[in-house]
Amino acid sequence: MSEHSAKPSTTTAASGRPRAVKAVIPAAGLATRFLPATKAVPKELLPVVDRPVLQYIVEEATQAGIGDVLLITGRGKTSMVDHFDRRPDLEERLAKKPEILAAVKRTEELAAIYTCRQPEQLGLGHAVGYAESHVGDAPFAVLLGDEFVKPSEPLLPAMLELQARTGGVVLAFFEVDPAETSRYGIASVEPAEGELTDIGEVVRVTGMVEKPQPEDAPSNLAVLGRYVLPAAVFDAIRRTKPGSGGEIQLTDAMELLRNEGTPVHAIVYRGTRYDTGMPLGYLQTVVQIAAERDDLGAEFRKWLTEFVNTDASGVTGT
Numbered sequence: 035m036s037e038h039s040a041k042p043s044t045t046t047a048a049s050g051r052p053r054a055v056k057a058v059i060p061a062a063g064l065a066t067r068f069l070p071a072t073k074a075v076p077k078e079l080l081p082v083v084d085r086p087v088l089q090y091i092v093e094e095a096t097q098a099g100i101g102d103v104l105l106i107t108g109r110g111k112t113s114m115v116d117h118f119d120r121r122p123d124l125e126e127r128l129a130k131k132p133e134i135l136a137a138v139k140r141t142e143e144l145a146a147i148y149t150c151r152q153p154e155q156l157g158l159g160h161a162v163g164y165a166e167s168h169v170g171d172a173p174f175a176v177l178l179g180d181e182f183v184k185p186s187e188p189l190l191p192a193m194l195e196l197q198a199r200t201g202g203v204v205l206a207f208f209e210v211d212p213a214e215t216s217r218y219g220i221a222s223v224e225p226a227e228g229e230l231t232d233i234g235e236v237v238r239v240t241g242m243v244e245k246p247q248p249e250d251a252p253s254n255l256a257v258l259g260r261y262v263l264p265a266a267v268f269d270a271i272r273r274t275k276p277g278s279g280g281e282i283q284l285t286d287a288m289e290l291l292r293n294e295g296t297p298v299h300a301i302v303y304r305g306t307r308y309d310t311g312m313p314l315g316y317l318q319t320v321v322q323i324a325a326e327r328d329d330l331g332a333e334f335r336k337w338l339t340e341f342v343n344t345d346a347s348g349v350t351g352t
Contacts, residue, residue, distance in 0.1 A: 035078050041180050042206075049339050051173075051196045051198045051199070051201050052172050052173060052198070052250075053173070053194055053195075053197075054100070054172065054173040054174050054175050054194050054197060054198070054262055055099070055100055055101070055102060055172070056100065056102040056104065056168070056169055056172065056174045056175070057095040057100045057103045057104070057175040057176070057177055058103075058104045058106065058162060058169070058174055058175070058176050058177070059088070059091060059092075059103060059104070059105050059106065059176075059177050059178075059179050060097070060106045060158060060161040060162060060176070060178065061076065061078050061088070061105055061106060061107055061108075061111065061114060061179040062106055062107055062108030062111070062155055062161060063077070063108070063126075063155060063179075064108075064151040064155070065077035067311075067312055067313060068080070068313065068316075074110070075113070076088075076109075076110070076111045076113060076114050077179075077180065077310075078091075078114055078179045078180070079113060079114060079117060079291040080310070080316065082308075082310070082316075082319055082323055082326050083320065083323055083327065083330070084137075086117060087179070087180065087182070087310050088117065088179060089117065089141060089144075090164055090182045090308075091118060091177050091179060092118070092144050092145055092147075092288070093144060093185070094177065094182050094183060094185070094188070095145065095175065095177060095190065095347065096144050096145050096189060097185060097188060097190070097191075097255075098175075098188065098191045098194060099191070099194075099218070100145070100175060100190075101145045101146060102145065102146050102148070103145045103146070103147050103148070104148045104149070104150060104165055104168045104169075105147065105148070105149045105150070106149075106150055106152050106161045106162075106164055106165065107150070107151055107152070108148050108151065108152055108153075108155065109259060109284075112312065113135070114149075115147060115149055115182050117141060118144065118145075118147045119142065120142050120350060121138065121222075121347055124138060125138065125139065142159050148168060150164045150165065150168065151164075152164055155209035156276075156281050156282055157276070157277075157279070157281025157282040157283050157284070158178075158281075158282075158283060158284040158285075159271045159274055159281075159282040159283050159284040159285075159286065159287045160281065160282040162176060162263075162267070162271065162284055163268060163271040163272070164267040166265075168267060169268075170265065171265045172261060172265060173197055173198070173201075173262060173264050173265065174262070174263060174265070175190065175194065175260070175261065175263075176260070176262075176284075176302040177190075177260055177262060178259030178260070178263040180259070180309065180310045180311035181258070181259045181307060181308060181309045181310065181311065182232050182307075182308050182310075183303070183305055183306060183308070184305055184306035184307075184308070187305030187306055188305075189206055189260060189264075189301065189303050189305065190235050190260060190290060191257075192234045193206060193260060193262045193301055194262055195233055196230065196233050196234075196236060196262070196287075196299055196301060197262040197263075197264075199230065199233075200230070200297050200299055201264060201297070202264060202291075202296045202297035202299065203239075203261070203262075203263055203264065203267070203288050203292070203296060203297070203298040203299070204261065204262040204263075204293060204298075204299055204300065204301070205221070205239065205257060205258075205260070205261055205288075205298065205299070205300040205301075206257070206258040206259075206260040206261075206300060206301050206302075206303050207221060207223075207237070207255040207256060207257060207258060207301070207302050207303065208253055208255070208256055208258050208298045208302070208303050208304075208307055209255060209256070209302070210233070210255075212248050212251065212254045213248055213256070215245070215246055215247070215248050215251035215256070216245050216246065216247055216248065217245065217256075218245065218256035218257060219242055219243070219244050219256065219257040219285060220243050220244075220245075220246055220251045220252060220253060220254070220255065220256055220257075221237075221239050221241070221242050221243075221244065221252070221253060221255045221256075221257065221300065222239070222240045222241040222252035222253060223235065223238060223239055223253060223255060224237065224238050224240055224241070225238065226238045226299055230299065233301070234301050234302075235301060235302040235304070236299055236300070236302075237255075237299065237300050237302060237303055238297070238298070238299055239298040239299060239300050240293070241289070241292075242257070242285055242289065243341070244278055244285065251321045255302065256298075257285075258303055258307060261284070261288075263322060264291075264296065266291060266296065267284075267287055267288065267291060270287040270288070270290045271284075271287045271292050271339065273287075273290065274286045274287045274290060306322075308322065308323070321338070325338065328330070
């Protein structure tokens with residue numbers, strides 16, 4: 035695969051600390067909510083119009099200047115790597131269809147894709163721990179494989195900048211309805227240092243609670259599936275005991291670092307977030323993106339309007 039064209043600086047001028055230039059995408063889960071569709075096709079390759087979810091996530095990383103992506107995979111998921119590999123036979127057949135050929139070749143040129151097998155799914159922290167030999171002692175980004183943000187409303191560049199300035203853990207939050215806090219990890223926060231406010235809506239994290247009831251929630255800020263982590267997290271993962279569900283939780287490893295003095299900050303994201311982790315969210319994502327497409331949007335929205343205004347008997351409502 036060809037090297038990504040972006041050439042990000044490896045340091046931030048304000049701090050001199052190294053900037054994360056590698057991303058890790060944990061993608062070894064069984065996706066039981068989507069069975070039987072995911073019995074043979076990884077959830078990460080389910081299409082959103084004409085691109086799989088995983089491609090949107092890799093594109094999000096490369097848009098931020100990251101050209102090195104490690105996929106943490108499991109059994110039966112080799113097709114995820116195939117998606118980013120060359121297909122000379124297909125390219126030859128598409129020689130007279132330049133637009134389609136360009137779209138196919140783009141997948142080969144996005145980033146250098148590497149893989150590591152997680153033999154058992156024992157938690158997000160356990161999965162991230164397998165990235166240590168690839169990442170080394172540098173900070174890195176973690177992008178969960180079932181959500182992404184709108185390209186015109188990027189999140190990751192600000193997170194990379196914030197981590198390079200602080201040297202600590204950087205998270206992303208989004209606001210949820212207070213009645214829905216029991217579905218998410220919820221953070222307690224305080225105002226961030228003044229010198230960080232130019233990056234965006236930055237807060238300092240003072241703790242996290244997993245799925246609290248609304249009356250017990252410290253805020254309505256929920257964790258979004260993006261992290262930028264220092265390499266110290268690998269040692270913390272090794273020292274983290276099984277937690278919720280009997281698994282090694284990344285949240286517990288980050289809390290261990292915080293208790294030992296590592297700063298933990300977050301950016302409150304106000305842009306568009308697509309969540310494909312459950313069937314309803316996946317369907318909503320497909321509809322949203324299809325409706326916004328230049329080539330499909332107008333006709334699709336017209337059909338969709340007619341569809342929702344038609345009752346079960348096939349009669350169009352007034």
